Amino acid sequence: MPEKILTVEDLEIKFELRGKTLHAIRGISMELHRGEILAIVGESGSGKSVFTKSFMGLLDQNGHVTAGKATYYGADNKEPVELTSLKKEKEWLKIRGHEIAMIMQDPMTSLSPLKTIGVQIMEAVLLHQNVNRAEAKARTLQYLADVGISEPEKRFSQYPHEFSGGMRQRVVIAIAIACNPQILICDEPTTALDVTIQAQILDLIKELRHKYHLSVILITHDLGVVANIADRVAVMYAGDIIEIGTGEDIFYDARHPYTWALLSSLPQVGVKGTDLFSIPGTPPNLFTEIKGDAFAPRNPQALKIDFIKQPPYFDVSPTHKAKTWLLDKRAPKVEPPSVVEKIRNGGLF
Structure with a gap:
């Protein structure tokens, strides 16, 4: 396996708002490899930006890491840095920019x-x-x-x-x-740009990754954007990474119903004369405790256990894992939507 430059273990982040607690990040574990582009994909409000801002000490004052850790290994021959242990601005200034840099989605700000x-x-x-x-x-x-x-x-x-x-x-x-920097975080860098310029910016990020030996985290709500740029894709929902794998794993062998729904929503797979697919319902309220699979209330194929117990990660392959009870050997066989089968067979990406 490639060398790791960043590891995250059971990270939890909470915000205090008007006397209530919002559980923004719910026990995420993942790793970033040196020289790779890792795309983090999910709907707005899923916690993508909050998660990555925690690596730079940029959480709002009412936000705190309440559990877990994030370890940055930096350049060769440097001691690892436990990012969640940094409290003072002086400590963060040694990391922010020089070790981990971020590109925001609106350049004018x-x-x-x-x-x-x-x-x-x-x-x-x-x-x-x-x-x-x-x-x-x-x-x-x-x-x-x-x-x-x-x-x-x-x-x-x-x-x-x-x-x-x-x-x-x-x-x-x-x-x-x-x-x-060693790590470049790109937070929706193409959101405000037209399609042609989007492609140019993504190609630029790929070129700079090689020229400057960068490890890149690309945040986006659009799976289609990352099809030709990401080495690995992490699908995020309600403050958790529910599926992660190589680009090919996610586009051609997705296993979580939420990933199926994201793929079904892509304009590229739409049929002329019919409405584009939209995911029913709304994301869960993160002010309340989530029981079971957070996506279950929006999932027409949800099992009874999805409403009772949160699924663990199930390994699909050495590079691919997903948090869904459908991968349990006791689960009934559920076929993905026809659109997902179309992507698998048609090679759209």
């Missing part, structure tokens, strides 16, 4: 309108790399070229409002790369 983009990238270089201003500018121009911005010298002196949405996202990526 990440960029200052009062500074040129060259100055903003240079600030990251000077903060995280031991170079003088002349070398920092030279590296900034190189980063601009690396993220696909033409005429770097000219663009260096321009402001964010002079760039398109796709170009601003490239600038934000350049700032993240300038921090010289």
Whole structure:
């Protein structure tokens, strides 16, 4: 197996809101391998951003890790860091940016309108790399070229409002790369972009992964976005990872009913003249205790035990596992929806 750069064990995160407790992350365990792209997929509100923000100490003040741990192994020959043990901002500053960097989904909220983009990238270089201003500018121009911005010298002196949405996202990526991180977290980096620009940004992330030896966590609500970029895919629902495997495992051999529902919702599998599939119901209320499988109330194929006891992980293969009682040897045989069979047989991705 590839070397691990990050491991998470039984992580729980809770928020205190108006005297109530919201159980946002419910005992997640997973690992990130060096040099891979891991996509975390799920509906809005499933906890994807909260989960990854905990790796950088970016939880809101009312949010706390209440159980479990996350261990970052960093560059070669460095001592592992137990991220959940870090409490002070001074401790997090050694990790945030330089070791683990994040790209947010709206580049305009990440960029200052009062500074040129060259100055903003240079600030990251000077903060995280031991170079003088002349070398920092030279590296900034190189980063601009690396993220696909033409005429770097000219663009260096321009402001964010002079760039398109796709170009601003490239600038934000350049700032993240300038921090010289080991892990790059991309939080819905293509949400506000049109389809053509989405593809370009995803291709760019793939290129930079190799050039800068990055391990990438890509957060998205759209399974179709990750079909051609992710080495592994983790499907998240109600604060838990309910299925994880290679891209081929998830797209061609999905086993959890929620993953089936996500695949059925893809526009690519729609039939002309018919309505697109939508998942019935709404996600569970995380202010209340969840019994059994969190997806059971929305699952027309749910078993009785799904409402009583939470399923453990069942191994489908050495690279693929899912939390569903359908994989128990005592469960009745349930066929996936016809759309999922169509994906398996048609090779749409």
